[in-house]
Amino acid sequence: TPGRRTEALDQAMLDDNVDLKVHMILHWPRCYDNIQWMNCEREERQLPAEIKKAGPAPHLDRDNAWKESWKALEDMYTSKEYPMIASIGVSNFDTHDLTALTQMARVQPHLIQMNVWSLLNNPNLVRLCHQHGIHIQVYNVMNGIWNRRKDHPHAFHHLILVANQLEKTLGVEKDGAGKIGAPQVMLKWLVQQQISVIPRTTNPDHLSSNSAVAISNVPQLTNDQMDITKKALSAMLNGQDLPQDVSVKVTFHAKNEDMFLAWFGHDGDEKVVTMITKGESAVQYTHPAHRFRVYHAYDRDRYHDYTVSGNYGDEDEVHVEL
Structure with missing residues (x-):
């Protein structure tokens, strides 16, 4: 219900005492018991009592509960009471749910967060985002792709090929400053498509090499390099190595x-x-x-x-x- 959602949002606002613009995200359209780390009834039991009092449990109406949550976000976004809310969006919505949202929304979502797998394998979802001007932000880039490099050497070598070409464009000396690796190629490929990335690393070196400043210094990928990178990433995500290697x-x-x-x-x-x-x-x-x-x-x-x-x-x- 709107009361339950607003109570939760009010608590989130009260917890943030920093003068920052807030981007409110509806993280999931519903709870999924088939996802290993989700437990719908347990999560409901762990909610604070004041939030439970605001309305019925959303997992009892899985198809419509998120719609009430979205209406609560819209109310807060348009209210003068919450001037710190700069945008509202969703995460982990599939094509069906996002279509329903665009049809009912008073305020269209500004942003959608999606797994990088969806970006490469769900063109209908990506097309829908473009049609409604919804900015795409991806997560699970490194875990989803980088950690599979040893299992898909041909695809990974193609990413290194592109990195080597970009280094030559910059005139980078071997073992010199400005080295470009496969992670930077992956991030540049995303950013060049106006797609933003959620960083999750806590490694200071990775934070530096994968920062917005570092990626902005990587040359623009050519059309051929964009195509090579897309094929390599798709192969690694889908567990299918490229048939041909580079050398x-x-x-x-x-x-x-x-x-x-x-x-x-x-x-x-x-x-x-x-x-x-x-x-x-x-x-x-x-x-x-x-x-x-x-x-x-x-x-x-x-x-x-x-x-x-x-x-x-x-x-x-x-x-x-x-």
Whole structure:
């Protein structure tokens, strides 16, 4: 009921003694018992008594309770009693609920918070937001995508490829200031679409590298880079790695002797890849930091070690003299 919602909102206002503009969000349209961390009856029991007295429990009318909550937000937003409320919005609304809201609202929601999965997999919801001028704010970007990088290496390597291209645009030196990584590519891709992000990190380094100032210094992504990033993020979110990987192209030149080219695996095992005759070359498509050893063809005590210093999309030339 409006009384229950207003009581809760009044308490929220009284708890905030800082002179800030307030953005009020209806966090969920309803309680879902099938969500692991939700327990509708328990949450109702834990509410303060004064809020319970304001009206019936919303989980008893799951389809309509949120509508009364929205009306309470509208009343507070339009009231002179709450000048600190700058905007009102919703979070975790699907297309069905958001459509119902836009049809009944006296004040259209200014903002919707959604999981990054919905952004990439629910085009109808995104289209509805654009039609009604509802700003999109996403969460779960790092947990939802970054933490899956090891399970989807091809997709992650494509993000590194874009990061490397952006560094070259800026003229960033290797291991120098202004380095761009996959997290910055992900955030730039979102911000470039006028989508804001809810940061959740408490790591000071991450707060700095992922800040609005840091992301504003990342060059604009080209159309191709936007497309590559979208495909990579979609693949990682949906548990489907991209079919093709990217690599570093390394060309080994045997200048004055016949040579054998060997590669070291992650476990340190050595594998001979090919023989390079004097004056010839061999091309390897590999990955950053991979290790190679070039042996004299007839004297294994003479060799040269090489660690790939280039990044995805780079081309290195190695001229070997033993």
